[in-house]
Amino acid sequence: MSEDVKWGDAIEEPENLEELLIAPDGDLKILLPDECRNVKRVKEYNQLSSRLIQYALDEFRQVGWMDENCIFEEGDETEIKIFNMSIQEAICSHILELLRIFSNEGHSGYSAMYTLSLFNRLVNYKPILALISEDDEWEKVSEDLYQNKRCFSVFKNDTYAYDQDAVILTDVEDSYVQLLIDFPYDPPTQPEKLTINQFKSIYPKSYKNYISRLSKLQE
Template identity: 30%
Template sequence: MSELVDYAQRELELIGADDEMQQEMNKDIMQIVKDFAGQEHSGFSAGYALNALERLLSFLPLTPLTGEPEEWNEVGNGTWQNKRCSRVFKDADGTAHDIEAVVVSYDDGKNWNYPKHWHQISFPYRPPVNPQEIKLPASEDPHRAEAEK
C-alpha cells in the first residue's frame, strides 16, 4: 500500500466507526484515497488535482463567472440565479450577490450565520471555497435585539 493509503487508514481509525453511517463513510473515503494514490501524482499535479476536485465536489466553477446573459436562469420576480454557481444571484437592477461568500459570528466563532445583507460581487468573479469569516460583537447581533423585545 502507499504511504497516503496507510496514513488515511490510521487517521480514519482515530475517528472511529461507531455506527453504520461512519463505517460507510470511512469505506467511501478510503476508496477515493486508494483511487487518488493509484494515479501516482507528483507534488504539483496532486495539488492541482486536489484544488480542482475541491471546487468541483463543492459545485464551484473552475474558471471565473463572467456575468454574461447565458449564465443566468430567471427564478422569479426579476431575480436571476447563476447556472454555473447556484449560490450567486442577480437582481433586476443587475446587482449580483454571492449568498454564501461571508459568514458572521456574534459569539467569537462558536456559531456562524449568513448575514442578512448578501455579499455584493462584480464580474469576473471566482466564488471562494470557504466563506470569509467576520466576528462582530454580540451587541451588533440583529437577532439579539429581536429577542430582547
C-alpha cells in the same frame, strides 16, 4: 482462525461475501465470518498498502472510529444505517475509495496539488474560471431574481448581484449573509468567517445591504 496474506501476493476475492481483507500493521488478512462484525469489505486489496490510505486508517484509529485491527467500532443500536453500516463507517469507506483512486494515479507533488485544487472546486460546485455574468449564465427563478448556472450560490436582481455562501458571521444568529459582488467574480470554495464588526469594516456596502434587509424583515 485467519489466513495471512503478504503484500504483493495474488489475491482472489473471497467467495464468501462475509470474508474480508483488512490491513493491520502492513499485512492483509482474510477474516472469517465470526471475525467480520460490521466492517465493509474493500475491493482491490493490494492498494491498501499506499502511504496515503495507511495514513487515513491511522487517523481513523486515532479518533476512535476504528480499532487497532482496522475494524470499525460498533455504534449505538439506534444509529441510522447506510447499506447496513453506520453513517461514519459508510463515509470512511467512501473516503478510502477516493484515496485509493487518487493514489493509483501516481501524481507528483505539483500534479497532486493541481488535481486536488480542481477537484475541490468542482466537488463544491464552484467554477474553474471566474464568472463574467454573460446572459447565458443566468436562470430566472422568480419575478426579479436570477440564479447563476455556473455557481448556484450566486444570484442577481434588478439592483445588485451577490454570493450567499461567501461569508459566514460568527457572532449573529443569521450567520449567512449576502456578499455584494462585481464581475468578473471568482467564488471561494469555503466561506470567509467574520464577526459582524469585521464584516462591516471589510465589506461596508454588503454590511449596509445586510442591515437594510434585516430592518425590512423586522417591520
